[in-house]
Each structure stands twice: as structure tokens, then as C-alpha cells.
Amino acid sequence: LETVPTIKKLRAYAEGIRTAELEKCLGKMGEDLTKKNRKLVEELSRGIVNKLLHGPMQHLRSDGTDARTVTETIENMHALERMFDLKA
Amino acid sequence: LETVPTIKKLRAYAEGIRTAELEKCLGKMGEDLTKKNRKLVEELSRGIVNKLLHGPMQHLRSDGTDARTVTETIENMHALERMFDLKA
């Protein structure tokens, strides 16, 4: 359960990168982009982020019954906090 | 130094997701996409992946002088291998 706030922080971190890159891209693409393609670009950004996050997010959840899994989950949390600077 | 192969595997893992999502997106966008916009979509996919990988990649490198850092780097490696299923 103590890994739950880390999920929130990791989500926010990735979302920050996604929206920054997306806005930069859409800004450069200008007006000659159809509405359909604009939506597809947005979906692309979400698809990449979601698929990359899937593994780490899964490994931040454990049902708490298996001691080995709990220890690993906490280790994963600490590693993610270090690697994505999520402590603050 | 033992984390070097993990960098390679993590790169390959992320590149697989990036190209799969990119091709899916470009396939749906069809012919009404200018060459310039196609390049921008490609850059978007690379920008998101690179920025997300930056933290973990940095934390897979340590200069080997500081014992604390070396231990943490190895822990990061094990966590990444678990989370992205990179062992194989």
C-alpha cells in the first residue's frame, strides 16, 4: 500500500513529459493537420507512455500475501524514486 | 560495468514499443500527411521515449568510485530487469 503515492508521482512525471512533447509537436505542425490526425498524434503520445509505464506500474502493485513479492515491490519503488527523482 | 548489457536491453525494449506505436499511428494517418509533419510525428515518438529513458539510463551508469552509488546502480539494474522483463 505504501507504493500507491509513487504510482501517482510516476504518472504525473510521465504525463508532464507527454504533454510537453505533444504541445511542442502540435505547435510545429501548424494548421495543416486534420482533426482526425491531431487525435491520432495525441493517441500516439498516450500509447507510447502507457505501454512504457505498464511494466513499472505493475511491479509497484503486490497483493501483500507473498513476502518475497512485497520486498521486491518496495525495492522497485525505491529504484523508481531514485531514477525518476520522485522523492520531492 | 555489469549494467551495460541492461542499457542495451532497455533501449531495445523501448525502441520496440516506439516503432510499433509509430507504425500503427502512421498507418492510420494515411496519405494526407505532409512529409514535414511525418517527420515531426517521428520526432515526437523519439522525444517522449528519450525523455522517459533519461532518468533510468543515467542511474544505470556509475563511475565505480563510490561504493554507495555502485550498490544503488546494481539495485536499479535489478529493478529495471524485473519491471521491464529484461532477463531473457
Place this chain on the structure above:
Amino acid sequence: PVREELMSCLKAGKRWLREQKPVNAFREFEKALPLAKQLKDTVEEKKAARGLGASCQRQGKYKDAIKYHTMVLTISHMTRESSGNTEAYGAIADCYTELGDLETAGKFYDKYIDGLEQDD
């Protein structure tokens, strides 16, 4: 012109969110919601609901935010069209985390995580 008004509200709401003015954003999405209902356009209705949820969340009104994000799930359920659900699960979980209810947050994160692999 109802559709045009709807679109302009949604657009303005999004812009206010980007500019960190959630109170103004809320006002626009609040106008958009009945317009989308009037047009029976459930896709845009979900966007309005999500916008209202995000606007509340940014103001620290987590319970209201949960209410609006849940509206997205309800619409999806009724229309059997799940777009936006993964994001809604994640947002609801974020709100419960803020409220200190980590148990419920965890349950919603589990649904969020299940959705990460899918395209929607």
C-alpha cells in the same frame, strides 16, 4: 451552432487548464456538458466530464473530481465504448491518494494498470 458552441467551450476549457486557471476551465466545461447531452454526443460528453474532473482536481476538490471522473466511466458503461476509461481510473485513483484512502486508490490503480496495455 450548438455543436460549434460546444466545441468552443471544450477548447477554451482545455486552454484554461493549460494556463493553470482551473476555475475558468470549470466554467467552460460546465457550459459544455449540457450542450453535449443535448446533442446526444457521448464522446464529447465524456470530454466535458473529464474536463470538469480535472478542473476540480487542480483546485484540490478531490471528492467533486471523483464524481466527474466517475461520470466518464458511467457513460462508457452505458454506451459500451470504453475510450477514456484508463485515464479516468488513473485520475480517480490519484484523487483517493490525495484524500489519504490508499486502499481504494490501489483498487482503481489496478484497473488503470490493466488498461495501460490496451489501446483506447
Place this chain on the structure above:
Amino acid sequence: PVREELMSCLKAGKRWLREQKPVNAFREFEKALPLAKQLKDTVEEKKAARGLGASCQRQGKYKDAIKYHTMVLTISHMTRESSGNTEAYGAIADCYTELGDLETAGKFYDKYIDGLEQDD
């Protein structure tokens, strides 16, 4: 029509790579390289070099791959235009990893990692 031929070679090369036929891909990029030089188009010249590098890599010819990926860095250096460098550093490091030279691989990964934050 030199430019058209160049573009069609690059396109075919990329398609062969996607279809896991690196030998065929190599042939196309090999045709593209002198065409790009002839046009003095260094951006496309880098694409041809990268394609040759990738084609060799997929065939397990890591030393040749390093040679071609290094060509990208050389062109960047001469034109003071660094696009493609981050990817080249990463690919060279991957090759050294395959060759078992983890020390050199590490050095190239460091340059790759520095590049991840930048846009190029």
C-alpha cells in the same frame, strides 16, 4: 531524378529493415550513399549511413556497423549539425556490447545518455 532515386532507395532500405531482410536493406542503402554525396545532401547521407549501420548490425557484423554509425558522427561534426548523433552513440554502444567490450560501450552510452535530454 537523382533525388528521386535516392529517396526511393532510402525508402526501400527502410522497408527491408522492417521486414527483417538486412541483406536486401544493405544493398539499397549502399546505392543511396553515393547519390546523397553527389547531391551534397548531408542529411540524407546520414540516413544512408545509419541504414548501412543498422543493416550490418542485424547481420551480426558489428565492426562494420560501428564504421557506418561513426560515419554519421563524422558528418555531424563536419556540418556542425548534430541530428542523429544520439541514436548513433546508442547504436555504436550496442555494437561494442555485442563484441564484449563493455568498457568502450559504457563510454558511448554516456554520450547517448547525455543526448537523451536534448531535442535532435
